[in-house]
Amino acid sequence: MAVTSVSPDMFEEIVMAEERFHGEGYQEGYAEGSHVGVVEGRRYGSLYGAKVGSEIGCYLGFALTWQCLLQKCTDEKNSKKIRALDSLIRMIQKFPYEDPTYDKLQEDLGKIRGKFKQVCSMLNVQSDFRISTESSSLTF
Amino acid sequence: MGRGQDWGRGCAVRRAVPAGPLWSCRAVLGEGHQRTVRRVAWSPCGNYLASASFDATTCIWKKQEDGFECITTLEGHENEVKSVAWAPSGTLLATCSRDKSVWVWEVDEEEEYECVSVLNSHTQDVKHVVWHPNQELLASASYDDTVKLYREEEDDWVCCATLEGHQSTVWSVAFDCSGERLASCSDDRTVRVWQRYRPGNQHGVACSGAEPTWKCVCNLSGYHTRTIYDVAWCHLTGALATACGDDAIRVFEEGTGGTEQEPSFSLAAHHLCVWRALVTLHCSASVLSTSVEAEPSLRKRPRVSFSRHMSLMARAVFPVSFLE
Numbered sequence: 001m002a003v004t005s006v007s008p009d010m011f012e013e014i015v016m017a018e019e020r021f022h023g024e025g026y027q028e029g030y031a032e033g034s035h036v037g038v039v040e041g042r043r044y045g046s047l048y049g050a051k052v053g054s055e056i057g058c059y060l061g062f063a064l065t066w067q068c069l070l071q072k073c074t075d076e077k078n079s080k081k082i083r084a085l086d087s088l089i090r091m092i093q094k095f096p097y098e099d100p101t102y103d104k105l106q107e108d109l110g111k112i113r114g115k116f117k118q119v120c121s122m123l124n125v126q127s128d129f130r131i132s133t134e135s136s137s138l139t140f
Numbered sequence: 141m142g143r144g145q146d147w148g149r150g151c152a153v154r155r156a157v158p159a160g161p162l163w164s165c166r167a168v169l170g171e172g173h174q175r176t177v178r179r180v181a182w183s184p185c186g187n188y189l190a191s192a193s194f195d196a197t198t199c200i201w202k203k204q205e206d207g208f209e210c211i212t213t214l215e216g217h218e219n220e221v222k223s224v225a226w227a228p229s230g231t232l233l234a235t236c237s238r239d240k241s242v243w244v245w246e247v248d249e250e251e252e253y254e255c256v257s258v259l260n261s262h263t264q265d266v267k268h269v270v271w272h273p274n275q276e277l278l279a280s281a282s283y284d285d286t287v288k289l290y291r292e293e294e295d296d297w298v299c300c301a302t303l304e305g306h307q308s309t310v311w312s313v314a315f316d317c318s319g320e321r322l323a324s325c326s327d328d329r330t331v332r333v334w335q336r337y338r339p340g341n342q343h344g345v346a347c348s349g350a351e352p353t354w355k356c357v358c359n360l361s362g363y364h365t366r367t368i369y370d371v372a373w374c375h376l377t378g379a380l381a382t383a384c385g386d387d388a389i390r391v392f393e394e395g396t397g398g399t400e401q402e403p404s405f406s407l408a409a410h411h412l413c414v415w416r417a418l419v420t421l422h423c424s425a426s427v428l429s430t431s432v433e434a435e436p437s438l439r440k441r442p443r444v445s446f447s448r449h450m451s452l453m454a455r456a457v458f459p460v461s462f463l464e
Contacts (some may be wrong), residue, residue, distance in 0.1 A: 083295065087296070110260035110261070113260060114241065114257070114258035115258070117216060117241075117255075117258040118255050120216075121215075121216045121255035122255060
């Protein structure tokens with residue numbers, strides 16, 4: 001039987017209508033969803049970035065202040081504290097702020113947080129900066 | 141000889157001294173903690189006791205003539221401290237917590253404790269920490285299904301190995317006497333034995349750089365019907381004992397059929413005793429001329445440990461021990 005490619009099957013459109021609408025609907029939905037996702041992701045990213053930035057900034061300010069305070073102390077006991085503070089400052093300064101795709105981002109953040117906790121322990125400071133049980137604590 | 145015991149809900153550390161066949165309570169240390177005392181550990185020298193508590197602190201008690209005195213409280217963990225362990229050198233202490241971190245502390249001659257590292261390698265609750273028998277190497281077991289190993293590198297502690305393979309929470313780990321093998325027990329009802337391979341080993345096991353690799357050489361599955369909460373490796377006989385939620389203690393011995401790379405462990409004694417609430421059961425089984433004594437547990441989860449020869453210090457023996 002010869003195939004006539006000129007006139008399309010008039011039943012094709014009717015029979016396949018539902019499937020076609022599904023497909024078109026899916027494509028439209030996918031496109032819209034991607035767009036909304038990008039907008040939401042950007043908003044979330046900037047919020048999270050600000051949170052991480054303020055956390056690390058807090059640790060850096062804290063460490064630099066203590067480094068300044070302990071500058072004059074040269075005894076053995078304080079030398080360990082100074083070494084730990086130097087290590088924390090070095091870790092923070094080495095942290096790649098410009099690159100959110102850095103593969104060791106969470107791992108390095110964990111190391112910085114751990115070093116901060118260790119320094120607080122050595123300096124006898126509460127890591128959440130809570131002065132008394134009633135006052136609020138600093139969290140990120 | 142001293143012995144520590146965990147009384148669960150009661151916040152007390154009791155020390156008992158054998159007087160003939162009977163034990164008597166010498167001290168009740170009830171003022172140290174505000175919540176459950178989860179673990180106690182004697183220092184290698186025997187003069188100090190560390191107690192880890194759900195109140196997020198670890199107390200260090202010093203033995204005096206008339207009792208014990210709390211000389212330091214180690215703070216820093218954000219929530220429940222699950223385990224504490226002394227390194228064989230006696231100068232290092234490790235604690236781990238539900239806050240997912242492992243802390244390493246150092247003590248000097250003036251009994252001053254200082255935190256030398258906070259390790260955030262695990263992604264979930266850390267259940268147990270254990271030191272290597274003769275090196276400054278630390279192992280931790282976690283709810284994240286892994287065992288991690290840590291060592292000191294240039295003034296700081298780093299995670300040098302992650303042992304993956306368990307399908308669920310790893311509850312406990314134990315080194316063998318040589319320290320070349322590690323046993324881990326899990327909620328997945330298996331015990332895994334891991335072997336250390338150094339770089340350049342003759343078995344062709346690849347290592348990254350200068351770091352040794354730990355490879356799982358044996359997986360004991362099908363023996364336990366519930367979660368395995370504790371494992372102990374006898375340093376004298378090489379036998380492995382497990383504490384399981386199915387109310388049984390099992391002892392495994394390494395058979396002669398296997399090789400170092402593929403050891404075969406077989407069950408030497410099983411169903412040694414059945415736990416029934418508040419009833420004392422005694423049973424004995426001859427396992428390489430040792431006997432087993434069972435005591436009722438106030439908690440649902442049994443623990444096992446091995447005690448050394450009588451002339452050496454006894455480890456914490458809650459609540460099952462092998463008497464040589």
